[in-house]
Amino acid sequence: MNLEEKLDKNLYRVSKPERYIGSEWNQIKKEWDEVRTRVVLAFPDVYEIGMSHLGLKILYHLLNKRDDILCERVYAPWPDMEELMEKEEIPLFSLEGKHSVNKFDILAFTLQYEMGYTNIINMINLAGLPLYSNERNRDHPLVIGGGAVVYNPEPVAPFFDLFFIGEAETGIVNLVDKIKEYREEGLLREEMLRKLSNLPGVYIPSLYQIDYDNSGRISAITPADGIKEKIDRQIISDLDKAFYPTEFMVPYMDIVHDRATLEISRGCTRGCRFCVAGMSYRPVRERKISTLVDLADRILASTGYDEVSLTSLSTVDYSGIHDLIRILTERYQEKKVSISLSSLRVDEFSVELAREIQQVRKSGLTFAPEAGTDRLRKVINKGIKEDDLFQAAEAAFKAGWSSIKLYFMLGLPTETDEDVDGIVDLARRVLEIGRRIRQESNNRMKPIQIHVSVSTFIPKPFTPFQWVAMVDKEEILKKQDYLRKNLRGRGLKLSWDEPDLSVLEGIFARGDRRLAPVLETAWKLGARFDGWNELFRSDIWKKALQVNGINEQDYLTSRNTGDILPWAHINLGIKEGFLQKEYDRALNEEFTPDCRFKSCTGCDICFSLDSTMEIVGADNIVNQD
């Protein structure tokens, strides 16, 4: 029985079999024997999350544009599927051709989230490959990685042959070609990796030696002879002309973002000091409105979606946002296609935009004040005051929303009881505003609901807070308890992160290679899908850390600004001096404005990596009819 038949006969045994069948509309299926190079893109979480990820879709279509490259997909199998695969002897397979993953030339993972690491290991194993890079040879696929957390890939570095640092559209096709060329030449793995290390953005972890001093801190990161000292992040310039797919796959099952995705811009310079995305996707680059309208037309025609989501790190900051929304709503009104925004700022303007596209009926509005007091918001550089929130909330209630979600973080640097209490205060006052407006309203409004969501702050690499200590578990519990006690009653809802999970994420976010064996042990003990509360098992992780002699405090504690951090050899293009300056300003409660609206803040991105700000959203507005 071939794999296709085996799946057809057996998938009824697992939950959500649609995760494993592929054959979605717009899927690209090529003949295995008619191509030169075969790549499988792997997402270390379930299908419905992986299929919502824009980056992989861009790469999928970019690689498949080439006739001689076959690019397929694989997602992490849910535990019930893993069990079935084991029982029926089904190896990890690609969705399109149902090919064994170990038959491909390249197995390319995207690193999205620290708590997906055990899934990566599991997938390498299910593919029948040795886990560690140095155990694999030239007959195995090259295991490569990239993505959002690739800027500190050290905890998983020993499992990977190669990382691509930065926006992969810039170099993935060339990289794939070179890998194939060297494989065809029959180069030994080590020779091949050495040659590949010359390519821009390519980081071969095995070519860098990490030394530690007696206290356990890194004393040196030394590249092998002739290997570049720093790996520069690769950045797309002229986003407006950059490749963007229009023939998006249309999944059968309900996925997290089941709509046409239009990436209107990349990067954000608001400068929130906790936010790694705000540092690692600089500079801000926008697409032109005319380009976006054309893309939207083509995506809608090829997918049949009835909703377009304008996505970006901060959608409302797009320089032509109002015109874009006006043009799109007019254009698609008759076809009953709706427009949605992926994020809102805490201000009236955002509410006005949301009202224009009639998100009212869909769901509540979400605002992210992030911290409970004006003081703490200055520390984290979230440039809004409580009055901004009250005005935005008032506008939202008046426009008919009855439910508002507020995002906060707990455990931010310098946080006091007063700041935690500020969360309670803000939530209650927003609730009061809502109730007053509901009472005064002539329309029938549902009872006001304020949903407060608190996550735990985790210091991340390449942010001004990369040196600070993470708050410990007892402290998190205490703060969460306080909120639970004080944020109850009608109209209030509170949700929070599992503290054990946050602590673990904190360990790996700033971790180094000594954590790789911990991942292996945890995986062996059964850790999978650790980001999923129902599957997360803290007992496994405690044991895994202990068995490997790792003291978690070593990873959670503060660093000195002179320390060699595990990611010191990765060059994001942001000056370390800028991060230090921002750290100092944080402690002094000083606000640093966005460089798009005020002067340059000196992060250096526009001067260091041959990239520059591209604010073109407002340009070239032409009549689209």
Added chain:
Amino acid sequence: MLIRTKYAKLKPLRYISHLELMNVLRRAFRRAEIPTAFTGGFNPHVKLSLSQPLSVGMTGCSEYFDLELAEEMPPKIFREKLSVFLPAGLELLETREVSAATKSLQAVADTAIYRITMNIDDGLDEERIIKDFMSLPEIKVTRERRNKKDRVIDLKPMIHNIEIIDQAVWDFTVSTGSRGNVRTEELLRALAERFEGIKEVPEVNIERRGLYKRINDELYQPFAKKVTGS
């Protein structure tokens, strides 16, 4: 303009649920630029309705959907246009215009034929078993109900015919819909509980052959004049 379409849901899509299938169709209508009619209000929906849901895992060779169009379109053109934009595993077999007054598919179809590849021990007398089974005075099984207590029901009046098609391949003609519904899983359980050598089989062994309206013991397709009145 109301049109009724007969289609087949085949192997490649057997694991797609009823709601997912509706989404597949809605998106295909858009890709094919079919002039669908929408409901009014804040959240407009395509006026699409399907015949009784097919369980995940089963295939169906005569399924139906009704669609209201905002503009006239010859049924043949509709079928040709839409077919281009359907994924593999979904085949349109026939489209006819029906009068706007026609009753909904779920109200019309009261009988289904399921073809089940049985799990029967070798050497059993299949004809004998069917004869014995059909002559039982009652066939009680426990029905599990979501969020409700289990209930014992009698399948007897809802099983109309069982026919052997091939060795261990049987066609069951049973009631379906809101006025009496037989679940294949209950049918198989009833057999397995009463006859040694018969075991239950999963949904992938089952094909729904068709949906019908039963009038005086005769089966009519949802297209038939007797059913649509047009």
